[in-house]
Amino acid sequence: TDSVITIDPGYKNTGSCESAITFLDGEKGILRYRGYSIEELAEKADFLEVAFLLIFGELPTKEELEKFHTDIKAQSVVDEDVRKIVDAFPKSAHPMGVIASLTSALTAFNPSSVNVNSEEDMYKAIVKILGKFPVLVAWTLRKKQGLPLDYGDKNLGYVENILKMMFKQPNEEYILNPILINALDKLLILHADHEQNCSTSTVRIAGSSHVGLFASLSTGISALWGPLHGGANQAVLEMLEAIKEDGGDTAKYMAKAKDKEDPFRLMGFGHRVYKNFDPRAKIIKKAADEVLDNLGIEDPILDIAKGLEKEALQDPYFVDRKLYPNVDFYSGIIYRGMGIPTDMFTVMFALGRLPGWIAQWREMRLNNEPIGRPRQIYIGETLRPFVSIDKR
Numbered sequence: 001t002d003s004v005i006t007i008d009p010g011y012k013n014t015g016s017c018e019s020a021i022t023f024l025d026g027e028k029g030i031l032r033y034r035g036y037s038i039e040e041l042a043e044k045a046d047f048l049e050v051a052f053l054l055i056f057g058e059l060p061t062k063e064e065l066e067k068f069h070t071d072i073k074a075q076s077v078v079d080e081d082v083r084k085i086v087d088a089f090p091k092s093a094h095p096m097g098v099i100a101s102l103t104s105a106l107t108a109f110n111p112s113s114v115n116v117n118s119e120e121d122m123y124k125a126i127v128k129i130l131g132k133f134p135v136l137v138a139w140t141l142r143k144k145q146g147l148p149l150d151y152g153d154k155n156l157g158y159v160e161n162i163l164k165m166m167f168k169q170p171n172e173e174y175i176l177n178p179i180l181i182n183a184l185d186k187l188l189i190l191h192a193d194h195e196q197n198c199s200t201s202t203v204r205i206a207g208s209s210h211v212g213l214f215a216s217l218s219t220g221i222s223a224l225w226g227p228l229h230g231g232a233n234q235a236v237l238e239m240l241e242a243i244k245e246d247g248g249d250t251a252k253y254m255a256k257a258k259d260k261e262d263p264f265r266l267m268g269f270g271h272r273v274y275k276n277f278d279p280r281a282k283i284i285k286k287a288a289d290e291v292l293d294n295l296g297i298e299d300p301i302l303d304i305a306k307g308l309e310k311e312a313l314q315d316p317y318f319v320d321r322k323l324y325p326n327v328d329f330y331s332g333i334i335y336r337g338m339g340i341p342t343d344m345f346t347v348m349f350a351l352g353r354l355p356g357w358i359a360q361w362r363e364m365r366l367n368n369e370p371i372g373r374p375r376q377i378y379i380g381e382t383l384r385p386f387v388s389i390d391k392r
């Protein structure tokens with residue numbers, strides 16, 4: 001029957017599912033994972049604990065967390081053939097393209113699609129991707145920097161070893177910096193899930209065709225890459241750099257952002273759901289101050305960011321539209337302080353969002369949700385007869 005179809009561009013007022021994973025209140029700026037506040041988790045938990053919480057629904061006991069980490073470490077090696085794929089990419093390849101391809105490649109190397117009703121099968125796939133993805137991320141960075149690929153050190157913590165795989169210099173003892181480890185741990189926690197955002201919805205709808213977990217994740221990486229979504233953290237730094245080149249002329253960029261003729265937007269500002277401060281942005285801004293202070297980095301970019309935020313929060317255009325700094329506004333400043341290149345920022349976002357994508361994919365499959373297949377309202381040509389080419 002031709003039931004009434006309403007079009008809702010961008011699904012601004014459409015719910016796609018019921019979910020028990022993440023709660024957002026955009027008016028009040030509240031974010032909770034499985035009922036725990038993001039403020040408490042960022043302060044008191046570590047990233048692997050939060051990954052376990054998002055995926056399995058409860059904070060792990062000490063034994064569960066140790067087993068989780070041990071099982072993940074056992075998977076933190078990548079097929080030698082994947083190394084060849086990494087080497088095949090030109091230096092100019094964008095890391096998000098590399099990591100999306102490598103994640104798809106993992107599917108090709110693990111074709112058996114997961115039997116989602118087998119706890120054991122699911123657990124194996126989950127620890128496999130949580131073990132391999134950070135290696136792929138580190139390799140993507142090392143490839144760019146012409147450094148040898150490195151597995152780091154299995155005796156280190158999960159996030160600690162990510163930093164080691166990324167930054168260990170050949171023949172140099174890796175200097176563990178608790179400030180950086182703590183900052184990265186916090187950033188990954190803050191990026192871990194965000195209910196039905198663009199990339200998570202992509203993972204869910206791809207997975208609804210019952211394609212495997214890794215292939216579904218690969219679609220989420222591509223969606224996250226967009227500058228309106230996770231790609232914004234790279235776009236923020238490029239914008240702040242441009243403002244710095246322009247002698248710190250923030251007024252010019254504010255005017256561009258308000259000019260309807262100009263497609264430029266103030267990157268790192270605004271959000272579909274938060275019509276208040278993004279709670280993650282508050283925590284990341286504080287962490288940015290701490291990291292740069294502790295590293296003794298005087299980064300003019302941070303001052304420009306703070307100046308821009310101050311102006312925007314007083315500007316009626318932004319105030320009327322409830323445009324506040326979002327998660328992407330300050331995160332790049334920390335990544336930059338860590339020595340991570342700008343075009344790797346969105347890969348770091350994907351690294352953080354991985355557990356959320358896994359949790360959401362698993363929930364969708366365990367709920368036996370039907371394949372995603374929206375309808376449309378047709379506005380094209382009515383029926384017309386074919387015209388042979390010599391008469392066109």
Ligand code: SDX
Nearest residue numbers: 194197228229230232257265266267268269270271272321
């Ligand atoms: C993420 O959804 C999530 O949860 C995503 C995320 C997650 O964790 O998964 O939180 C991560 O993607 C954060 C957002 C990162 N993106 C950016 O920082 C890019 C810049 N921001 C915008 O492009 C925009 O704010 C969006 C995409 C984030 C939200 O867009 P909406 O909800 O579709 O809002 P809209 O485009 O309809 O804008 C409403 C009004 C418009 O003006 P009017 O037509 O009413 O006159 O606000 C204006 C827009 O022009 N506007 C901006 C603006 N964002 C919105 N104007 C200038 N600069 C901006 N950044």
